[in-house]
Amino acid sequence: xxxxxxxxxxxxxxxxxxxxxxxxxxxxxxxxxxxxxxxxxxxxxxxxxxxxxxxxxxxxxxxxxxxxxxxxxxxxxxxxxxxxxxxxxxxxxxxxxxxxxxxxxxxxxxxxxxxxxxxxxxxxxxxxxxxxxxxxxxxxxxxxxxxxxxxxxxxxxxxxxxxxxxxxxxxxxxxxxxxxxxxxxxxxxxxxxxxxxxxxxxxxxxxxxxxxxxxxxxxxxxxxxxxxxxxxxxxxxxxxxxxxxxxxxxxxxxxxxxxxxxxxxxxxxxxxxxxxxxxxxxxxxxxxxxxxxxxxxxxxxxxxxxxxxxxxxxxxxxxxxxxxxxxxxxxxxxxxxxxxxxxxxxxxxxxxxxxxx
Amino acid sequence: xxxxxxxxxxxxxxxxxxxxxxxxxxxxxxxxxxxxxxxxxxxxxxxxxxxxxxxxxxxxxxxxxxxxxxxxxxxxxxxxxxxxxxxxxxxxxxxxxxxxxxxxxxxxxxxxxxxxxxxxxxxxxxxxxxxxxxxxxxxxxxxxxxxxxxxxxxxxxxxxxxxxxxxxxxxxxxxxxxxxxxxxxxxxxxxxxxxxxxxxxxxxxxxxxxxxxxxxxxxxxxxxxxxxxxxxxxxxxxxxxxxxxxxxxxxxxxxxxxxxxxxxxxxxxxxxxxxxxxxxxxxxxxxxxxxxxxxxxxxxxxxxxxxxxxxxxxxxxxxxxxxxxxxxxxxxxxxxxxxxxxxxxxxxxxxxxxxxx
DNA sequence: TGTACTATCCAAATCGTTTTGGATGGGAGA
DNA sequence: TCTCCCATCCAAAACGATTTGGATAGTACA
Numbered sequence: 117x118x119x120x121x122x123x124x125x126x127x128x129x130x131x132x133x134x135x136x137x138x139x140x141x142x143x144x145x146x147x148x149x150x151x152x153x154x155x156x157x158x159x160x161x162x163x164x165x166x167x168x169x170x171x172x173x174x175x176x177x178x179x180x181x182x183x184x185x186x187x188x189x190x191x192x193x194x195x196x197x198x199x200x201x202x203x204x205x206x207x208x209x210x211x212x213x214x215x216x217x218x219x220x221x222x223x224x225x226x227x228x229x230x231x232x233x234x235x236x237x238x239x240x241x242x243x244x245x246x247x248x249x250x251x252x253x254x255x256x257x258x259x260x261x262x263x264x265x266x267x268x269x270x271x272x273x274x275x276x277x278x279x280x281x282x283x284x285x286x287x288x289x290x291x292x293x294x295x296x297x298x299x300x301x302x303x304x305x306x307x308x309x310x311x312x313x314x315x316x317x318x319x320x321x322x323x324x325x326x327x328x329x330x331x332x333x334x335x336x337x338x339x340x341x342x343x344x345x346x347x348x349x350x351x352x353x354x355x356x357x358x359x360x361x362x363x364x365x366x367x368x369x370x371x372x373x374x375x376x377x378x379x380x381x382x383x384x385x386x387x388x389x390x391x392x393x394x395x396x397x398x399x400x401x402x403x404x405x406x407x408x409x410x411x412x413x414x415x416x417x418x419x420x421x422x423x424x425x426x427x428x429x430x431x432x433x434x435x436x437x438x439x440x441x442x443x444x445x446x447x448x449x450x451x452x453x454x455x456x457x458x459x460x461x462x463x464x465x466x467x468x469x470x471x472x473x
Numbered sequence: 474x475x476x477x478x479x480x481x482x483x484x485x486x487x488x489x490x491x492x493x494x495x496x497x498x499x500x501x502x503x504x505x506x507x508x509x510x511x512x513x514x515x516x517x518x519x520x521x522x523x524x525x526x527x528x529x530x531x532x533x534x535x536x537x538x539x540x541x542x543x544x545x546x547x548x549x550x551x552x553x554x555x556x557x558x559x560x561x562x563x564x565x566x567x568x569x570x571x572x573x574x575x576x577x578x579x580x581x582x583x584x585x586x587x588x589x590x591x592x593x594x595x596x597x598x599x600x601x602x603x604x605x606x607x608x609x610x611x612x613x614x615x616x617x618x619x620x621x622x623x624x625x626x627x628x629x630x631x632x633x634x635x636x637x638x639x640x641x642x643x644x645x646x647x648x649x650x651x652x653x654x655x656x657x658x659x660x661x662x663x664x665x666x667x668x669x670x671x672x673x674x675x676x677x678x679x680x681x682x683x684x685x686x687x688x689x690x691x692x693x694x695x696x697x698x699x700x701x702x703x704x705x706x707x708x709x710x711x712x713x714x715x716x717x718x719x720x721x722x723x724x725x726x727x728x729x730x731x732x733x734x735x736x737x738x739x740x741x742x743x744x745x746x747x748x749x750x751x752x753x754x755x756x757x758x759x760x761x762x763x764x765x766x767x768x769x770x771x772x773x774x775x776x777x778x779x780x781x782x783x784x785x786x787x788x789x790x791x792x793x794x795x796x797x798x799x800x801x802x803x804x805x806x807x808x809x810x811x812x813x814x815x816x817x818x819x820x821x822x823x824x825x826x827x828x829x830x
Numbered sequence: 831t832g833t834a835c836t837a838t839c840c841a842a843a844t845c846g847t848t849t850t851g852g853a854t855g856g857g858a859g860a
Numbered sequence: 861t862c863t864c865c866c867a868t869c870c871a872a873a874a875c876g877a878t879t880t881g882g883a884t885a886g887t888a889c890a
Contacts, residue, residue, distance in 0.1 A: 146846090
């Protein structure tokens with residue numbers, strides 16, 4: 117019969133079996149079936165076993181929409197990636213999602229993903245997902261100093277956790293990477309090699325990660341009693357092109373800096389390219405380092421000195437914290453500050469500058 | 474009043490405004506409000522305007538679950554990435570999702586993402602999302618020769634489109650990249666430089682993309698009347714480590730091949746690493762090329778010759794096709810075969826082998 | 831004036847669950 | 861034999877939207 121329908125009607129699709137079908141088959145009430153499957157103890161254990169068995173062999177799976185409507189919970193968390201789509205390729209991304217995905221599926225949550233550049237489209241996206249009760253909570257990445265998302269969700273009392281701190285962030289659990297101490301370690305490493313004219317290519321200071329890392333840069337210099345020179349700090353945009361452009365300008369100067377720190381790996385890769393085009397040998401004439409620990413840095417030539425952050429693990433934790441928050445399971449502390457790890461590679465290693473600075 | 478609740482109750486969260494609230498405020502029926510918002514013409518235009526206006530200023534957004542339950546459509550598409558989580562970092566991924574995300578949000582669909590390694594967990598994931606009516610359709614990536622996903626979804630008559638072909642795939646629209654002609658171009662390029670001993674590092678032939686590219690390798694050789702030597706074809710696993718291991722073995726031979734093609738960029742990057750550790754100058758002693766066109770290849774040293782496929786665009790198209798399929802909008806053809814583009818860079822360019830082969 | 835039609839509105843059913851507040855019957859204890 | 865209680869079950873009311881199948885009143889036309 118199903119077979120006939122299938123043949124007659126191109127649009128045939130098997131109707132999903134509902135709880136009512138199971139109830140009818142067993143001559144039980146819908147209530148009992150529901151409670152049996154939910155494991156309540158007001159149904160006889162013989163009945164319960166029978167219900168579970170037949171539900172299973174009938175292939176019954178509760179329809180998500182109905183359950184969600186009744187329970188007013190979606191068991192879904194949202195992630196809106198703040199970027200513009202077309203040339204978006206952030207190695208950070210896949211690892212982060214993998215971390216979130218593993219944790220959520222372990223706790224039988226789902227993950228709803230969207231991509232929206234900061235601004236109006238982003239606001240619309242958050243409004244929509246909160247007001248339509250599309251998700252139970254959000255994971256925020258790339259937090260900003262004045263972060264609209266944080267104030268909005270806080271005002272609405274909507275659960276969220278974030279990767280990154282923010283001055284608007286007071287009460288919601290989050291994971292921060294101590295970019296300050298990470299970059300400070302890097303600066304120390306460079307100073308240990310004899311560098312004194314160290315440049316920093318950042319990005320919009322609206323991003324907390326930028327300010328954080330810049331702070332580490334300044335702290336590192338200060339500790340070595342090197343006066344901070346604003347001329348050595350340029351602004352990129354977290355992309356390779358940004359790093360390339362800024363480096364072009366830096367090596368055009370005389371004297372040019374002997375070391376460059378990129379605020380992230382992509383920036384540093386752009387810097388390497390620019391330096392090499394300018395005829396400099398990276399790792400010898402000029403030291404270059406990044407921040408992130410991406411695959412691309414491992415394969416660059418020379419291999420890139422960087423500050424590594426465990427993105428997969430961060431994704432896992434930040435979603436675990438969110439689910440705890442949604443389910444009102446206290447226990448996760450407010451801030452988890454991860455200390456990143458310096459990885460020294462060839463792009464800085466043999467770069468002792470001339471002793472006469 | 475809301476303010477008081479907010480103070481008294483830590484768990485206070487604003488109740489979303491429902492269509493009933495809007496109806497009550499305007500002293501209209503729920504029906505009329507619904508139909509006004511849906512744009513039916515059986516409501517007076519003055520009423521319609523009023524409804525739209527007040528709904529807007531009350532911040533009314535239809536609750537997704539309720540609408541979905543009634544309409545039996547989710548306006549959501551699913552993507553289950555076939556990989557194991559922990560060390561997953563595929564540059565392909567972020568660009569593909571960006572493509573899908575832009576297209577779906579343009580057509581006001583949502584994207585549900587999960588990660589599950591091929592096998593039991595994957596099957597459970599598909600079962601769950603189909604039976605619970607969690608999504609309206611799926612996008613498949615990394616299709617396999619005998620693909621359980623394809624047979625399952627076909628049997629269930631559940632909409633899907635895929636990136637990649639398969640022998641189990643007969644009726645569903647998909648985008649294929651002509652890896653065969655792509656690799657053939659690459660082989661021609663290498664032969665043009667004088668290479669004759671060209672190795673190929675593949676991966677499980679269960680993946681259609683592997684067989685496809687291998688075919689191109691063989692076709693290229695044949696066209697140049699070079700006999701195919703199975704000893705020159707090794708199996709990697711699409712990762713850098715796989716390429717590294719295989720290359721170690723290749724360059725241990727005597728004579729070693731003068732050129733190596735990696736089935737993807739990561740494989741080729743591993744090959745470069747192994748060759749360099751073995752004391753070979755890539756691009757001179759040994760030519761190496763990949764397939765994908767990822768960022769990492771651009772920054773490798775030497776820069777990697779590769780076959781570029783427009784992943785963002787493919788993501789966009791494959792989701793557009795899926796939505797058309799879901800909404801029964803005919804028009805999209807069954808197969809869209811994209812011809813990838815050879816990008817010649819330094820890793821092969823100056824690699825004319827000694828004329829006496 | 832009566833009829834037919836149109837424009838505008840609405841009550842109630844429905845989607846598939848979960849939850850509330852009983853109903854029922856059999857056994858134990860007096 | 862009569863209560864009372866407990867174990868087991870269930871009817872009906874939600875949840876918030878859409879859709880079906882009218883109802884109502886005003887207008888046009890004879």
